[in-house]
Amino acid sequence: MSTTQTYMHVSQSSDSAPLLEVRDLKTHFETGRGRVKAVDGVSFSLNKGRTIGIVGESGSGKTVLSRSVMRMLPRHGVINDGQLIFDGQDISDYTDEQMRRIWGAQIGLVSQDPMTSLNPVVRIGRQITESVRLHLKIDKGQANEMAISILKSVAMPEPERRMRSYPHELSGGLRQRVTIAMALACGPKLIIADEPTTALDVTVQAQILDLLGSLQRERNMAMILITHDLGVVSDRCDEIAVMYAGKIVERAPTKYLFSNMKMRYTQALFESIPKLNAPSNVPLRAIEGRPPDLVNPPLGCSFAPRCAYADERCHTLEPPLMAAETPGHVFACWNPVGGMPPPPAHMVERLGVKPVREEKFFKS
Amino acid sequence: MSPEKILKVENLVVTFPAGAGKKVHAVSDVSFELAKGETLGLVGESGCGKSTTGRAIMQLIRPAQGSVNFEGSDLTRVKGKELRRIRQGMQIIFQDPISSLNPRRRLKDIIAEPLDIWSKLESEERYDRVREMCDQVGLDFESVKDRRPHEFSGGQCQRISIARALMLSPKLLICDEPVSALDVSVQAQILNLLRVLKSKYDLSMIFIAHDLAVVKNISTSVAVMYLGRICETADSDTFYTNPAHPYTKALLESVPEPDPSLIGSEGKMRLSGELPSVIDPPSGCKFRTRCPYSQDICAIQEPELVEISAGHKVACHFPISR
Amino acid sequence: MGRVIRFFAKLKSLKLGVGFWLSVAWVALIVLVAIFANLLPLPNPDSALEAPSNLGPSLHHLLGTDNIGRDELSRLIFGSRVSLVVGFGSILLGILLGGLTGILAGYYGKAVDFSLNSLAIIFLAFPQMILILALITFEGRSLLVITVAIGIVGSPLIFRVVRSATQSVASREYVAASKALGASTSRVLLKEIFPNVAMTLSAFVFIAVGVAILAEAGLSFLGLSVPPPTPTWGDMVNVASSELEQNSILWIWPSLALLFTVLSINVVADRLRMKFGIRESFL
Numbered sequence: 013m014s015t016t017q018t019y020m021h022v023s024q025s026s027d028s029a030p031l032l033e034v035r036d037l038k039t040h041f042e043t044g045r046g047r048v049k050a051v052d053g054v055s056f057s058l059n060k061g062r063t064i065g066i067v068g069e070s071g072s073g074k075t076v077l078s079r080s081v082m083r084m085l086p087r088h089g090v091i092n093d094g095q096l097i098f099d100g101q102d103i104s105d106y107t108d109e110q111m112r113r114i115w116g117a118q119i120g121l122v123s124q125d126p127m128t129s130l131n132p133v134v135r136i137g138r139q140i141t142e143s144v145r146l147h148l149k150i151d152k153g154q155a156n157e158m159a160i161s162i163l164k165s166v167a168m169p170e171p172e173r174r175m176r177s178y179p180h181e182l183s184g185g186l187r188q189r190v191t192i193a194m195a196l197a198c199g200p201k202l203i204i205a206d207e208p209t210t211a212l213d214v215t216v217q218a219q220i221l222d223l224l225g226s227l228q229r230e231r232n233m234a235m236i237l238i239t240h241d242l243g244v245v246s247d248r249c250d251e252i253a254v255m256y257a258g259k260i261v262e263r264a265p266t267k268y269l270f271s272n273m274k275m276r277y278t279q280a281l282f283e284s285i286p287k288l289n290a291p292s293n294v295p296l297r298a299i300e301g302r303p304p305d306l307v308n309p310p311l312g313c314s315f316a317p318r319c320a321y322a323d324e325r326c327h328t329l330e331p332p333l334m335a336a337e338t339p340g341h342v343f344a345c346w347n348p349v350g351g352m353p354p355p356p357a358h359m360v361e362r363l364g365v366k367p368v369r370e371e372k373f374f375k376s
Numbered sequence: 377m378s379p380e381k382i383l384k385v386e387n388l389v390v391t392f393p394a395g396a397g398k399k400v401h402a403v404s405d406v407s408f409e410l411a412k413g414e415t416l417g418l419v420g421e422s423g424c425g426k427s428t429t430g431r432a433i434m435q436l437i438r439p440a441q442g443s444v445n446f447e448g449s450d451l452t453r454v455k456g457k458e459l460r461r462i463r464q465g466m467q468i469i470f471q472d473p474i475s476s477l478n479p480r481r482r483l484k485d486i487i488a489e490p491l492d493i494w495s496k497l498e499s500e501e502r503y504d505r506v507r508e509m510c511d512q513v514g515l516d517f518e519s520v521k522d523r524r525p526h527e528f529s530g531g532q533c534q535r536i537s538i539a540r541a542l543m544l545s546p547k548l549l550i551c552d553e554p555v556s557a558l559d560v561s562v563q564a565q566i567l568n569l570l571r572v573l574k575s576k577y578d579l580s581m582i583f584i585a586h587d588l589a590v591v592k593n594i595s596t597s598v599a600v601m602y603l604g605r606i607c608e609t610a611d612s613d614t615f616y617t618n619p620a621h622p623y624t625k626a627l628l629e630s631v632p633e634p635d636p637s638l639i640g641s642e643g644k645m646r647l648s649g650e651l652p653s654v655i656d657p658p659s660g661c662k663f664r665t666r667c668p669y670s671q672d673i674c675a676i677q678e679p680e681l682v683e684i685s686a687g688h689k690v691a692c693h694f695p696i697s698r
Numbered sequence: 699m700g701r702v703i704r705f706f707a708k709l710k711s712l713k714l715g716v717g718f719w720l721s722v723a724w725v726a727l728i729v730l731v732a733i734f735a736n737l738l739p740l741p742n743p744d745s746a747l748e749a750p751s752n753l754g755p756s757l758h759h760l761l762g763t764d765n766i767g768r769d770e771l772s773r774l775i776f777g778s779r780v781s782l783v784v785g786f787g788s789i790l791l792g793i794l795l796g797g798l799t800g801i802l803a804g805y806y807g808k809a810v811d812f813s814l815n816s817l818a819i820i821f822l823a824f825p826q827m828i829l830i831l832a833l834i835t836f837e838g839r840s841l842l843v844i845t846v847a848i849g850i851v852g853s854p855l856i857f858r859v860v861r862s863a864t865q866s867v868a869s870r871e872y873v874a875a876s877k878a879l880g881a882s883t884s885r886v887l888l889k890e891i892f893p894n895v896a897m898t899l900s901a902f903v904f905i906a907v908g909v910a911i912l913a914e915a916g917l918s919f920l921g922l923s924v925p926p927p928t929p930t931w932g933d934m935v936n937v938a939s940s941e942l943e944q945n946s947i948l949w950i951w952p953s954l955a956l957l958f959t960v961l962s963i964n965v966v967a968d969r970l971r972m973k974f975g976i977r978e979s980f981l
Contacts, residue, residue: 069559069562186650213586214631215647216421219647242560243631247633282635284563284564285564286563286590287634287635293571293596298565298567298568299564299565460880468878469875470874471871478894481893489881493885537875540879543879544879
């Protein structure tokens with residue numbers, strides 16, 4: 013409890029403790045080629061009923077981050093470090109046995125491919141009622157009624173009939189509604205949606221995202237929305253964190269991220285999206301090259317090899333997370349869009365950003 | 377005045393058996409033309425028949441009716457060796473970058489495949505041609521030539537597919553959702569690459585996709601398909617400024633807008649419900665079950681595809697007008 | 699030379715485990731002694747009454763002698779020939795019959811598939827023992843007939859495996875791409891389909907060899923395989939089982955030989971599937 017309290021006066025929102033608090037989280041994998049630093053020192057916090065969007069390319073570590081937060085990682089060859097505080101309890105060292113009470117009941121997961129997260133030979137109804145009965149200890153009849161009402165709330169047409177369907181009898185969009193229903197069934201406080209719409213058509217994508225948003229408001233759930241597409245998160249998140257090579261490189265409230273984009277990678281990611289209001293047949297500003305090898309990340313800023321604005325310093329010194337002019341906004345870039353903001357010392361402290369130590373600047 | 381047409385598709389019908397002697401019309405009565413150097417964006421939700429149309433043009437699926445006229449010969453009337461010879465002029469790349477490449481073969485052999493099929497080249501010339509094509513699509517030949525598909529990222533696999541398709545110098549390239557499975561950052565690379573190669577190799581393209589923002593970036597004209605039929609087609613400018621079919625409007629409004637300052641306050645048009653099954657399509661207008669403007673006539677009479685302005689055709693009883 | 703070293707380095711990097719290498723060693727040993735049995739300093743496996751019957755293990759007869767004084771070790775080694783020839787030979791035949799038809803049925807579908815598949819289903823429903831007995835009755839109990847009989851019985855199973863593997867490969871887009879490039883059907887089958895089906899099949903084949911060896915042993919236990927005096931493992935178990943009172947450990951040797959051989963083949967198959975199964979997921 014003391015850890016939460018010490019955090020409270022650094023935290024931005026003073027009215028309540030954050031629901032989820034991730035501090036300097038590291039997840040490394042030991043592989044034949046060496047140590048893969050998939051998540052390397054990620055910190056963020058999430059309040060009740062709020063949404064944070066985590067954006068990055070494949071290989072940026074965003075999916076590993078979501079698995080780390082759920083503590084659903086393979087047992088072997090994984091090095092875990094950092095602190096995870098969920099709903100006031102430090103779950104960093106929880107065993108699977110202890111986590112089982114949290115999975116499903118407190119944290120729900122909606123994953124990218126509904127076909128693999130649903131059991132193909134079990135009817136929809138039983139897949140939903142099973143976890144409800146396990147966590148809420150209610151009888152079959154009650155569980156069935158509950159499952160039908162949950163299917164209704166995810167706007168499933170003919171929920172009573174769908175209870176008896178198998179996953180393959182449903183379209184991709186309907187299957188994703190079922191996984192959302194399953195994630196919601198026990199009334200979790202946090203939903204982790206890992207690329208929930210990547211496998212779906214745009215029309216269905218819009219429906220599913222709208223649905224997630226309205227359910228979240230109704231039930232006052234917090235949500236981590238993970239995606240590779242900035243367009244998906246822009247009007248559905250309170251805060252956005254951009255990940256690159258296992259680290260958060262920019263984090264800001266959504267309106268500031270778009271109005272005062274600082275990090276060059278965020279900018280490049282934004283510009284590479286084809287937009288409806290852009291003229292047709294003009295080249296897109298693509299990011300050339302590929303994300304770095306996480307076994308041997310480059311010295312300095314990990315985006316520097318692909319960055320048009322990189323200079324000497326970017327290739328040698330890793331930029332720390334620095335505060336931008338806009339409140340609650342941090343970024344890691346030596347040559348940010350619009351120039352470097354003046355560093356207000358009090359702000360650095362208020363945001364909980366560690367001041368950069370002198371010797372770190374002069375590391376060869 | 378009208379530019380030379382490279383492809384003319386007329387009344388294309390593709391059916392699949394649906395058991396019990398029934399037939400499903402995956403594509404029904406689709407007609408369009410493609411002028412040289414143009415890119416037609418073929419848009420719709422999964423299951424609307426857009427990919428089937430692409431494959432039927434290639435004769436990978438034989439159409440039940442209609443004609444596919446490519447440079448003066450009707451592909452539906454030829455077969456065997458003759459078909460294979462004519463078809464060299466058109467190529468296709470697919471959505472799934474990994475499934476498009478044989479996992480047991482090495483990059484150099486995958487890209488050389490068309491050469492091995494059609495010409496017996498000296499190993500040196502074969503090698504040079506493959507290396508040159510790798511340069512064109514942005515692959516470093518020397519470092520990747522002996523790798524197998526699973527060692528490449530999705531974007532690289534798609535570059536390999538493009539290289540293989542261009543080996544025979546086709547005139548028409550059908551791209552079946554080539555960027556749908558890729559990250560946005562990689563998607564931009566591939567779209568730019570396709571644009572560059574299109575002008576370099578003087579290609580005409582059919583670009584199949586479900587994302588209208590992607591299609592806008594690369595197409596000169598657009599056709600929207602719904603349940604196996606074309607419901608609206610126009611050149612890009614008209615299409616994006618004056619969409620007339622309610623379905624087109626819904627598609628446009630489903631595209632996520634990345635810049636929050638541009639998101640209007642008014643509610644967006646959202647499609648309710650699911651795409652109806654092609655096995656049992658609705659009567660009359662196929663879109664009426666999800667259409668906010670539908671009226672009695674829509675259930676009775678199927679709207680014809682009619683021209684409402686030059687080159688702009690719509691199949692709707694109550695087209696939206698500005 | 700460098701090639702050889704690299705090959706072994708790669709094998710090592712696969713981390714197949716001790717069990718795998720022990721299994722490979724056992725199969726290799728059996729194959730080698732079967733091939734070179736004539737060159738080994740062994741007593742004739744068929745010469746009866748050279749030694750007292752039902753001897754226990756001794757220096758002269760490492761595994762002792764059987765009920766009519768034949769050297770058990772020698773019979774075990776010569777007996778491995780039958781097991782291996784029938785095991786591998788029948789499955790090879792099964793692959794030729796079932797594999798070829800399976801690829802054709804899986805690739806062409808429709809009428810070809812319907813007729814071949816119906817045939818396979820009828821074959822599978824037919825009592826297999828009766829089929830084998832009929833063949834033996836009409837054609838005699840030679841090594842060739844036994845091999846062919848088991849091969850024919852196994853082929854519809856291989857047909858089913860190959861057919862479903864082909865169906866899944868044929869729906870891949872690289873097959874469509876190859877067709878679009880103008881590849882002829884035979885080229886598509888040979889270059890795109892066959893290598894990928896072969897991979898799925900290879901794991902199954904080892905298990906099938908094990909099953910075929912056991913099937914032959916079962917037949918010879920019942921006295922339906924290659925006639926005596928040719929030694930077979932199944933027949934040796936049969937002989938030993940009737941001599942339990944005189945020689946209580948004789949049955950152990952052929953049983954262990956069978957157990958280790960089939961187990962080793964299955965371990966090899968399982969490891970290979972695990973290692974290459976990862977790649978298969980990219981198919």
